Amino acid sequence: MSETSSKKMPKAQRREQLLDVAFTVVREEGTDALTLGHLAERAGVSKPISYEHFQSRSGLLMAMYERIDTRQVAMLREALQKTKRKLEDVAKVMSAAYMSCYRTSGPEQHAITAALKGDEQMEAFYQGVLDRYVALYAETLEPFCDLPKETLRQRCVGIIGAAEAISREMMRGTGSESAAAATLASLIVAWLSSRK
Structure with a gap:
């Protein structure tokens, strides 16, 4: 995990950061690669953080x-x-x-x-x-x-x-x-x- 990504940030800011990373994943790897686990890895956060924000892959896609x-x-x-x-x-x-x-x-x-x-x-x-x-x-x-x-x-x-x-x-x-x-x-x- 990168030091800046894993630092505690306000919930709304973290959500926006995760969405930014999700769009990057879709652009670079396609929607099939977009899982909450992969998102967490790319964002440099723990998996539970991505689940806390989106609950499921469907929730993430809908937020995007x-x-x-x-x-x-x-x-x-x-x-x-x-x-x-x-x-x-x-x-x-x-x-x-x-x-x-x-x-x-x-x-x-x-x-x-x-x-x-x-x-x-x-x-x-x-x-x-x-x-x-x-x-x-x-x-x-x-x-x-x-x-x-x-x-x-x-x-x-x-x-x-x-x-x-x-x-x-x-x-x-x-x-x-x-x-x-x-x-x-x-x-x-x-x-x-x-x-x-």
């Missing part, structure tokens, strides 16, 4: 995704506060924030998303995150369309699904971040402008 999600929502809300209140502008800002978050999170975000589909608890957590995104998108886009609420909600489900697929392509290097954001923005405008 929660960190990404919190950052993504904060980026989106901040960007929306600075934009003109017009559908095209809002769609551009939403799309740019989405792609920027994926780019800055790197391929780890998609790997963590895939790993969250491993058991019932993680599936329920991931579905809850998606439901919150759908609600946020619907709330943000509602002033710019006259669609019935349920139709708008369904279209937001589609927008988020498209955003996931487009961001995967971007991360594979098949297009630039700006092209990915422009594609998503055009879909948002088209889907909200159409009554059918």
